[in-house]
Amino acid sequence: MPGVYLEESDNFDVALRRFKKQVEKSGILSELKKRQHFEKPSVMRKKKKAAARKRLLKKMRKINMM
Template identity: 45%
Template structure:
């Protein structure tokens, strides 16, 4: 769980910006998007296959 502590003289905009940064670092938005809709086992398999293909493609360009 992400949380921040607002300083005594800190504005709400600054605290909100820090909170958004922490949430982004923790990967919460990505996780929310991933679990937003039900994914069938076939869809999950295809998504992982595409991710593997992308990763292989990236690693072959580095060599």
């Protein structure tokens, strides 16, 4: 769980920025967005397969550019 400890000399804005960075790095918000609505297992598989295909095509384009 992300957390930021403040010292007396720390600025609130700096602490907030550090906290946001920790939350983003831990993936809490993306997990929350995924779980906001129920998604059927078949839809999850389709999305996963589409993402894999997209990554593969991107890799192929990168190789062809060289």
